[in-house]
Amino acid sequence: MLIRTHTCGQLRDAHVGQTVRLNGWVNAYRDHGRLIFIDMRDRTGVSQVVFDPETGAGAAVMEAADRLRNEDVIAAEGTVRVRIGGENPKLATGKVEVVCTKLEVLNKTENPPFLPEDPGAGGKLPNEELRLKHRYIDLRRPRMQQILGVRHKVYQSTRRYFDENGFLEIETPILYKSTPEGAREFLVPSRHLPGNWFALPQSPQLFKQILMVAGVDRYMQICRCFRDEDPRADRQAEFTQVDLEMSFVCRERVMEMMEGFVRRLWKDVAGVDVPAIQRMGYREAMERFGIDRPDTRYGLEIADISEVAARSEVGFFKEALAKGADLPRFNSGRGVVKAIRVPGGAERLTRKITDGYNEFVRGFGAGGCAVVKVNAAGELETGIARLLQSVKAGVVTALGLKPGDTVLFVADVYSTCTKALGELRQAVARDMGLVPRPGAEGGPWNFLIVVDFPMFERDKETGRWIAMHHPFTAPRDDQAEAFVNADPSDAVTIESIVSAGYDIVVNGQEIAGGSIRIHAPRVQSKVFQLLGMTPEQAKEKFSFLLEALSYGAPPHGGIAFGLDRLVMNFVGTGNIRDVIAFPKTQIGQDLMTGAPGPVTEEQLREVHARALVPPRA
């Protein structure tokens, strides 16, 4: 075999005159009869190889070259020279070409179902189903190779940073114990213990805490996590986290460490200097932006106008405000009226668009979205304008209205109203063209750390308390006493306790979340009690953790970054499948390997399991 001396993306005019050998795929062929051009591709780039009988290509070489087709795997030997036909500015190697004297066809290809080409202007990729089935071809595309490279850089930068900061990389089990809190789990039957099952970890949470008890002090891992829930464009059942945990730290120290990591990563991978990251409380985020991961690159903040709305003649305002009127102001069940002022919306947001908003907020459980426009004379128009007339001055002042504005109103209980407007705000920002493209295209990266989350929220169906982050999250230092002493039936107090948790948000997307953990058994027991677990149940589920905590657990805390989402940001895609080498579809299938697939009766017997339904064909 003619083993390569250079890669296909390497040749420059400095190589002119050298004899080189290239290995790669036929990216394109242009056959002029007695003159043939082949573009050879490997992951580094493309080089043009010329076959010309007058410059050393014998009859056999010409004949073989004539038969080359896209995606054949070849080796070519020849001399580098400046291109006779002029430079091709589209290629990094475009100044030179290889005049081929020897050609070896390493492997002919079947006619491929599609060619691994990035879509040019107006071009389209073959549909994703086909590309997933033949992932090995799709991954040959320069874009996919680039993404694999960026992901590699993220791994390397991550390991360097945490190594420099004294973290030990430690692997934790993939065959794990089922912890029925949280996401649905993937199960694996045990052969040795009939009737018993492993679960694949939703995260290494408990192991990393136990590593702290074990004196590891600083742990990190780039680990696979599994959650058997329906995917989204940015979610996959099997995904990767940068997981870390630190001992003898307060919340501030962990946030410093993770901020340092973000700064290093963005510098290494994107060449961006990240400024000091702003902090924002959960309550403030929800009030101003209606979401716990606000995108603060644009305004469109949400205003609570309940007070003035109560004096209006709008029936559904009053109806909403009557709900839970006796509850504290931020209680999820209290009725409120909120609005977003959209500067310039009167012109850009057409009736068709705002009708869409009405449907949009209904999707989040709100009754609808009222729309009022401010005309050039400063008068309110359309929708409920007439019913607001009596409180017009109050509305104008509360929202700072100006001519040309559109105002979007939602009235409902606090949780629904906030959620609906938080989602609507993002949709409006897109429609108004307010969302910059991040990163290389020039838009800013907008980082935010959100803190002071509530410890608990109500389960929407059962009304029971559930942990907002997870049941091992500690209350904020100054809240610990109040928490331990709180009466479990005192809902107002329970709801007011905030945790020592923190999320990192970039451009409105959560990329990391963590907390200081509970290291005191009495605090942990209190959490379990609130979650409705008896001491016996808690022991049954988490005895190993409780036991570990009782044998000298240091104060500790940590965080986990969603690595796939980090890579998505760096490469500018909204599709998580783009950044995973072998991703799964919406129903969790791997279209290339055909997983999941049936197993034999014998295999089932060995693990003491039986199928309730036959495998689907």
Add this chain to the structure above:
RNA sequence: GGGGCGGUAGCUCAAUUGGUUAGAGUACCGGACUGUCGAUCCGGUGGUUGCGGGUUCGAGUCCCGUCCGCCUCGCCA
């Protein structure tokens, strides 16, 4: 589990109100061609219109079911 969009040649798409033999570009096959780089020119092969049923004289088109892909709500401690 709910809602939406889609599935026609290997690929990307078209096909008027339900109406002639389902077309085009590209890929592939054959031929021509000495400077291309989306090579060009000539010719050709290629179809269970995802699958199953129904309505109709007649279905790619309408109806029902189903499978698959994507987006999304729920879900994701």
